Structures are given as C-alpha cells and as structure tokens.
Amino acid sequence: MKTGNPRFSASRRQLVLGATTAAVLGAAPALLRAxxxxxxxxxxxxxxxxxxxxxxxxxxxxxxxxxxxxxxxxxxxxxxxxxxxxxxxxxxxxxxxxxxxxxxxxxxxxxxxxxxxxxxxxxxxxxxxxxxxxxxxxxxxxxxxxxxxxxxxxxxxNNTMYVRTVGRELLRQNMVKGKRWMAFTADYAFGHDLFAQTKKFMDEHGAVFVSNDMIPTDATEFSSVILKIRQQKPDLVMSNLAGNQTTNFMKQYNEFGLPIPLAGADLNATSIWGAGAAGFSGVWPIIWTHQxxxxxxxxxxxxxxxxxxxxxxxxxxxxxxxxxxxxxxxxxxxxxxxxxxxxxxxxxxxxxxxxxxxxxxxxxxxxxxxEMYTVTPSKDKSADKWDIFQTSAPVPGPEEDMELLLPTMAENACKFA
Missing domain, CATH: 3.40.50.2300 (Response regulator)
Known part of the structure; x- marks a missing residue:
C-alpha cells in the first residue's frame, strides 16, 4: 500500500533543495573571501x-x-x-x-x-x-x-614517552622490581590509554600490581581514595590522572601526610603551581619547563x-x-x-x-x-611560586638516541590510509 501525498512529497523535496542551494550560495561569498x-x-x-x-x-x-x-x-x-x-x-x-x-x-x-x-x-x-x-x-x-x-x-x-621517562627515574630509585604499585586513573580515553602503558611498564620490569581505581573526570574530593591507600600500604602510588584532578589529588595526598612515595605518568606545570609548594610532591615526567x-x-x-x-x-x-x-x-x-x-x-x-x-x-x-624531563619538588625553600619544582637533565641523555622513549613500529603500528 502506498502512503503519503506524492504532490506534497515533491514540493517538500523542492523546498529542501531550494533552501540548501540558497544556503550554499549565501555561504559562497564568505568562503571565497577566505x-x-x-x-x-x-x-x-x-x-x-x-x-x-x-x-x-x-x-x-x-x-x-x-x-x-x-x-x-x-x-x-x-x-x-x-x-x-x-x-x-x-x-x-x-x-x-x-x-x-x-x-x-x-x-x-x-x-x-x-x-x-x-x-x-x-x-x-x-x-x-x-x-x-x-x-x-x-x-x-x-x-x-x-x-x-x-x-x-x-x-x-605520547603516553609511552611519558611512562618511559618517569620509569627510568623510578628504576634508578629502585622503585620498580618487586615493588607493589597502586594506580589511580582518569576515567576517559586518555586515562585508559595511559594506564595501559603504565601497566605494561610495570609488567615488563617486575613491579607488583595491587589495584587501579577509575576516577571520574569531575571528581574533586579524594579522601576515600587516600584512605584506601592507607589501608593497602603499597610501595608506590602511581597517578594516571589529568588536569585539575592531578592538582586536587596531590594537595589532598600531602594533607594526609602518608609516608608512601608518589609518582605520576603525566603532569603539567599548571598542576604543580595549582598545588603549591605545600601540595606538590613525588616524581613526574614532563615535556618541557621554563627551567x-x-x-x-x-x-x-x-x-x-x-x-x-x-x-x-x-x-x-x-x-x-x-x-x-x-x-x-x-x-x-x-x-x-x-x-x-x-x-x-x-x-x-x-x-x-x-x-x-x-x-x-x-x-x-x-x-x-x-627530549623529555622529570620534575621533583625544589630543595630551595626560598624559590618563588613559579620555581617550586626542579627540572632534571634531558631524558634520554645527550649520548642516547632520542627515540629510545618512543614505541616501535611493532608496538604501535600506524598505517596511513
């Protein structure tokens, strides 16, 4: 059975086509100007x-x-x-x-x-x-x-570069092999991918995985998370958080005064400055700083x-x-x-x-x-608010291949269309 009015359908199509043509013609001068x-x-x-x-x-x-x-x-x-x-x-x-x-x-x-x-x-x-x-x-x-x-x-x-940068420093500090790691991860695409790279590094270098909690991106209060850390007593707390999450987590972590080392797989200077000298702690990777x-x-x-x-x-x-x-x-x-x-x-x-x-x-x-870098709290207590952290020497070192930090083609194959 046929439905609808053919004459109405035709006029409707003409109306739509006419409106579309008018919109294109109306946009054309602006596009030509551009x-x-x-x-x-x-x-x-x-x-x-x-x-x-x-x-x-x-x-x-x-x-x-x-x-x-x-x-x-x-x-x-x-x-x-x-x-x-x-x-x-x-x-x-x-x-x-x-x-x-x-x-x-x-x-x-x-x-x-x-x-x-x-x-x-x-x-x-x-x-x-x-x-x-x-x-x-x-x-x-x-x-x-x-x-x-x-x-x-x-x-x-990329996340692999961040993880391998901080990982080299954690290996130097003997904080990987046989050490119990507890992770906290931003619950969106970036965080999921970052945790995957963190977990891969842990497995490759003999760290012991305790747990990973997914944190909503709008979370601002972390007391329950920090109490869980106090109960489980890992050897290292690993942050896979992002943006203001990192700032709030660092500040609250330091307010609790836990003696458990903190590290992160991603950091921005805005998070350090937001946490302040009293809130910033741990070792973190970063792509560049003003230092x-x-x-x-x-x-x-x-x-x-x-x-x-x-x-x-x-x-x-x-x-x-x-x-x-x-x-x-x-x-x-x-x-x-x-x-x-x-x-x-x-x-x-x-x-x-x-x-x-x-x-x-x-x-x-x-x-x-x-080259990448790691950052840690400044030992200079008289430093101004912009220099409450200190930047490491470049990673990799001057005699090393800079691609040491990057995934290989076998690890992360890209095929352009």
Missing part, C-alpha cells in the same frame, strides 16, 4: 573550560605569541597569520567547530587540542578536508596507532613572561611550536599545498624545539621526537 584573503587563517581549538581549562589558557597564550612573532617578521609568502581560537569543550563541539573552520572560515590548518577524544574528532574532520592538524596536547598512543592519519602530526608526547637551559628555550621564556606576566608552561610551548613549525614548512616549501607540507614534515627536517637538541617528525607515525 580563500582569496591576504592572511592565512589558523584554526586553533583547545578546551578553555572544564578540568582541562587551565592548560587550554596557556595553549592560547603560546599560539598567540607565535602568531605575533611570525607576523612581526613579515609573515610567510607575503601573508600574515590570523589565529582563530575556540573552546573545544568536548568531542562533539570540537568536531562541529573544526568543520565550521574548514568550510566557512577557510582555515589553512588546524592546531591545538588537549583531550585525546576531541583530538580524534578533529583529526577526522581534517582528514576529510585534507587539512593539516598539528595536535599539541593529545597523549593517546592510539592516535599514533590505529587512529593515525596522514594529515595528523603530534607535537605532544630548560637551552638558549632558544630561555629566549622564549623571556618573551612569554614579558608578554603575559608569568612563565610559560609545557602546554604553551607545544602550541607555540605548532605555529612556528607550520610557518617554517610554508616558507621552506614556498607553498600552502597540504601534500607538499606533509612531504616536507615527513622528510626528517630538523626543528628548533627549544631544547638542547633539535627535533624531527617520524615519517611513519608523525610523532615529533624530542
């Missing part, structure tokens, strides 16, 4: 609210400083950079805003993000649009593995502090470098063609990554290779 503009628009997405918000604020400051420096130097190919920053909030919002930036704003490339779940959503938009996405805060190994993309490049370390003594790193720190009245954190440097890398690629190739930019980034070209040694992207998974 494509023929005398600026390169850079779409910058990062969380500005929620438990990752404090890191996102530094991301915006880092990207802003880089854009200003590029423009003060005359831009690239006769065009200035225009930064278009948006709060990505969650994966759905991140995807929608990335799509709008590509279709309406005509951005040359996408930069930023911290959440691995949002990073994956943005990456899918970038791949469909054939736009570069230089992600600056997503740690998940999966983004470099089964979810990798030819248009996706990573200026943030790194490379000439270019100190120059960046001075410029950032002069501009924003505070030193940069590790998130600021990643977003700063993403903009600088993009500018260098356009300048050196004398092109804004995505395929040519990818070829350049895959060529093994070296970049000043504000550390002692230059960095480069691996061709097969697009991970930026660079």
């Amino acid at each position: 494509q023929s503009s005398d600026v390169y628009r850079i779409g910058h997405l990062t969380p500005r609210t929620g438990f990752l918000g404090p890191m996102g604020e530094y991301a915006v400051m880092g990207a802003t400083l880089a854009v200003d420096e590029v423009n003060q130097a005359g831009g690239v190919r006769g065009r200035k950079f225009q930064l278009m920053s948006e709060d990505s909030v969650n994966p759905q919002t991140a995807s929608a805003k990335a799509q709008r930036m590509v279709e309406r704003d005509g951005v040359l490339a996408l930069v930023g993000e911290i959440s691995s779940a949002s990073g994956l959503a943005i990456s899918q938009v970038a791949a469909r649009a054939n736009k570069l996405f230089l992600q600056t805060g997503c740690n998940s190994d999966e983004l470099r593995g089964k979810s990798c993309s030819r248009t996706l490049f990573h200026l943030e370390a 790194v003594k490379s000439p270019s790193g100190q120059k960046f720190t001075e410029a950032f502090t002069r501009r924003f009245g505070r030193p940069p954190d590790n998130q600021a440097i990643a977003d700063y470098l993403a903009v600088k890398v993009l500018a260098q690629a356009i300048k050196e190739t004398d092109s804004d063609d995505t395929a040519k930019l990818i070829d350049y980034l895959e060529s093994g070209v070296k970049f000043d990554v504000l550390r002692q040694r230059e960095g480069y992207f691996r061709k097969w998974d697009h991970q930026l290779v660079f």
